[in-house]
Amino acid sequence: MRRLPAVPGIITAEQVLRTAESIAAVQEDDGGVPWPEGHVDAWNHVECLMAMTVAGLRDEARRGYEWLARHQRPDGSWPMKMAGGEPVEAGGESNHAAYVAVGVWHDLLVTGDEDFARAMWPVVSRALDFVVGLQTTRGEILWERAASGEPASYALLTGSSSIHQGLRCGVLLAERLGDPQPDWELAADRLGHVLVAHPEAFADKSRFSMDWYYPVLGGAVRGPRAAQRLDLEWDVFVVPGLGVRCVSDQPWVTGAESCELVLALDAAGRRERALAVYADMQHLRHEDGSYWTGWQFVNRRHFPHERSAYTAAAVVLAADALARATPGSGVFRDATAQEVRVTGDCGCERAHA
Structure with missing residues (x-):
């Protein structure tokens, strides 16, 4: 029997x-599961499937995973944006591919x-192989491979932090299914080190x-470092009574960022x-249960004037984490960094500390 999350005094089951x-x-x-403007991307799509799974909407979530299996390309990626079942932007993002492992786990x-x-499993395996193929010698993971096959020239901190969680979840899934993937674990160790150092x-x-909170959310930064990082820019991004910029x-505060924090x-x-x-971000709730994407607090207007599925998904996942309601409530909490291993590729003083 499912147990829906509830956070007393804030949100009911x-x-x-x-x-x-x-x-x-x-x-x-x-x-x-589309954005309000109509396109689908794999990352936000997976986030929405996770939320529906938490709520027991299993058939809907499984249809979403079928969508992923159907639209995955031979190299393991998904088009950056799809509309009407067709690519709108054809490049493949590394963090989009990695998040599928989080969803399946x-x-x-x-x-x-x-x-x-x-x-x-074959979908996850192809996706994470695509991701690892974009890792540099130092350890960061480039954010995209263009439709031409050319890799991007740089990496993104938020994307790589999410990828770190994806690789950790992929390793756990591989072990559970009896198909260990030591290359993914090594890639996660190297990426974790770069994210920290x-x-x-x-x-x-x-x-x-x-970029402020994602290294913590993705599991690379924990313990005293996490506390220090979150304290450092708290007053920059957190608006008391409203949420997170x-x-x-x-x-401009936004619901998804607030719940991810x-x-x-x-x-x-x-x-x-x-x-x-x-509690502060609940002012974005609509009477039908959906959530406005954001609030411009000088103009005092919802901006953009839309209610987004990915914001609703973040609300559900945050409720589950706070309520400890389902066995998946710790999927972010348990994406904990492992001790940094020296690989010989970086060689910096911090790697040897």
Whole structure:
């Protein structure tokens, strides 16, 4: 029997279910879960499937995984954007591919359905091989491979942090299914080290709040380092009573970023702060259970004027993490970094410390 998450004083189990149902309501006939403007990307799609799984909407989630299997390309990637079942932007993002491993591992944790995990294993395996193929000698993972086959010239901190979680989940899934993947584990170790020790490896996107909390959310930064990182820019990005800014230089809080920070705080053991941020962002809730994407607090208007499935998904996943309701509630909390291993490729003093 499913147990829906509830966070006392903030959100009820019935409200969580209605939020998950708002995701199912926009799911397309072919199983894709689109952005408000109509395109589907694999990362946000997987996030939505995870939320529906938490809420027990298993058939809807499985249709979404069928969409992933159907649209995966031979190299293991998905088009960056798809609409009407056709590519709109054909490049393949590494973090999109990696997140499929998080989704399938999460499904196994929640449902216990190993047969389904085995059916999805070839999809996960191809996806993570695509990801590892974009790792540099130093250890960061380039953000994209263009449709021409050319890799991007740089890596993104947020994307690589999410990839770190994907690789860790892929390793766990591989072990559970009896097909160990030591190359993925090594890739995760190398990536974790770069995320901790080499900020210069990534393009400067520091105005985005995701670059602040994602190294914690993805599991590369934990313990005292996580606390220090989250404290460092708390006043830059957190707006008391409203939530988390998307970018530091605009008066704009967004629901998805707020809930992802909740997940990062929960993973770092800062439950009281996590609860406070989660309560603050509930002003974005619509009466039908969906959530507005954001709020421009100078103009006092929803911006953009849309309610997005990926925001609803983040709300559900944050509720589960806080409530410890399902066996998958720790999928972010447990993406813990392993001790850095010296590979010989980096050789910096921090790698040997």
